[in-house]
Amino acid sequence: MNDRATPPSLENSAFFMPFSMNRHFKKAPRLLARAQGVHYYTPEGRKLIDGISGLWCVNAGHCRERIVSAVQKQVAELDFAPTFQMGHPLAFEFADKLASLAPADLKRIFFTNSGSESVDTALKLALAYHRARGEGHRVRLIGRERGYHGVNFGGTAVGGMVGNRKIFGALVAGVDHIRHTHDPEKNAFSRGQPRHGAELADDLERLCALHDPSTIAAVIVEPVACSGGVLVPPVGYLERLRAICDQHGILLIFDEVITGWGRLGKTFGTQHFNVIPDLITTAKGITNGTVPMGAVFMREQLYQAFMTGPEKAIEMPHGYTYSSHPLACAAGLATMQVYEEEGLFTRAAELWSYWEEQAHALKGLPNVIDIRNIGLIAAIELAPRAGAPGARALDAHIKAFERGAYIRVAADIIALAPPLIIAKSDIDQLFEIVREVLKTTD
Numbered sequence: 001m002n003d004r005a006t007p008p009s010l011e012n013s014a015f016f017m018p019f020s021m022n023r024h025f026k027k028a029p030r031l032l033a034r035a036q037g038v039h040y041y042t043p044e045g046r047k048l049i050d051g052i053s054g055l056w057c058v059n060a061g062h063c064r065e066r067i068v069s070a071v072q073k074q075v076a077e078l079d080f081a082p083t084f085q086m087g088h089p090l091a092f093e094f095a096d097k098l099a100s101l102a103p104a105d106l107k108r109i110f111f112t113n114s115g116s117e118s119v120d121t122a123l124k125l126a127l128a129y130h131r132a133r134g135e136g137h138r139v140r141l142i143g144r145e146r147g148y149h150g151v152n153f154g155g156t157a158v159g160g161m162v163g164n165r166k167i168f169g170a171l172v173a174g175v176d177h178i179r180h181t182h183d184p185e186k187n188a189f190s191r192g193q194p195r196h197g198a199e200l201a202d203d204l205e206r207l208c209a210l211h212d213p214s215t216i217a218a219v220i221v222e223p224v225a226c227s228g229g230v231l232v233p234p235v236g237y238l239e240r241l242r243a244i245c246d247q248h249g250i251l252l253i254f255d256e257v258i259t260g261w262g263r264l265g266k267t268f269g270t271q272h273f274n275v276i277p278d279l280i281t282t283a284k285g286i287t288n289g290t291v292p293m294g295a296v297f298m299r300e301q302l303y304q305a306f307m308t309g310p311e312k313a314i315e316m317p318h319g320y321t322y323s324s325h326p327l328a329c330a331a332g333l334a335t336m337q338v339y340e341e342e343g344l345f346t347r348a349a350e351l352w353s354y355w356e357e358q359a360h361a362l363k364g365l366p367n368v369i370d371i372r373n374i375g376l377i378a379a380i381e382l383a384p385r386a387g388a389p390g391a392r393a394l395d396a397h398i399k400a401f402e403r404g405a406y407i408r409v410a411a412d413i414i415a416l417a418p419p420l421i422i423a424k425s426d427i428d429q430l431f432e433i434v435r436e437v438l439k440t441t442d
């Protein structure tokens, strides 16, 4: 027996894994050692199709040569440079590149290191914007049930996933939530946007009546609530939310950490839905997942509101040591080049109907109670086992790993969102594995 046949036990490892069942995982680890294109490889060399782009982030596929070499070159040239009262050229170049891709006039960019930081930055920008224009009484932030906006205090507070909130105290004061849009009784097995539920946006009017709209700074929603179970907005819903915000002077923030960078067949989800928010939060695919980075896009009017005081004053007392880190900027510039040259911003639109057919072909398999899809995203919802919510999908996740696919599950929902470079034959293989898994999961 050689060393590779008996990997060291991880049972006593020091690593406190995030969002994981530590003890369960460490007894039977599922390790990924290498990646290329749409595949991961285990330490033993077993090949897995990546059904969720790493963690909704590797949109151009793994270990892309252009991105890898851009990062390698950059780390040897300028490893770090601050952007507090100093600068480095790549930060300005990357911001301008992003501005050239931005929808409408959302062309001012604040850099962060993650989706969570983008969300907290956007919330702070919204509050500070109102204050700068003399409406400091707008202090409330509104999220949505089942929303996921990362794990920092602001994002946890506006988020609406109970399990992520309940053990962390009172979170942030002045936060409220509109109701979620999931209505399986009316909308099960919808293809694309469900038909029923535009009126759910009127729940914002309820909160306006309760708190008075003059106290509300911003509403934040994901155009498609992905981590909360792939909840696709009903036809007309986002438009209605925009109209209500306009009517009451409330800023609308779209959290596009997942829906950005081609996932819905356009550069941003905003462009797919044709609804323009005031701020957009991004991360993940901005560097194809290679180097942590996030960015907040804001409308010109917001940026200009900050540019009014004395010139020798800091306009925004906020930022991170690693905001616009040189490695992230290099990775991001190379990533945008790959997306553009390979047409990846629109690839999900080309694959859409094929993907949709393959996903909905799983209807009728045991325990499947809903299938939904949009862009290159699909969710298969399973009936929970009596008294054991989440157990059925966890079994499916483990069986898929054994059969050669990495899929993501949340509660009893399987989520799929592979790299945008995926070939139709890989899509077939991914769904074939999911089909076999569902057939054998009781």
Ligand SMILES: Cc1ncc(COP(=O)(O)O)c(C=O)c1O
Pocket (backbone or CB within 6 Å): 056, 113, 114, 115, 116, 117, 119, 148, 149, 150, 151, 222, 226, 227, 255, 256, 257, 258, 283, 284
């Ligand atoms: C919509 C949304 N916002 C924020 C985040 C948090 O991003 P990060 O994990 O990079 O902090 C995520 C992560 O999945 C997300 O899906």
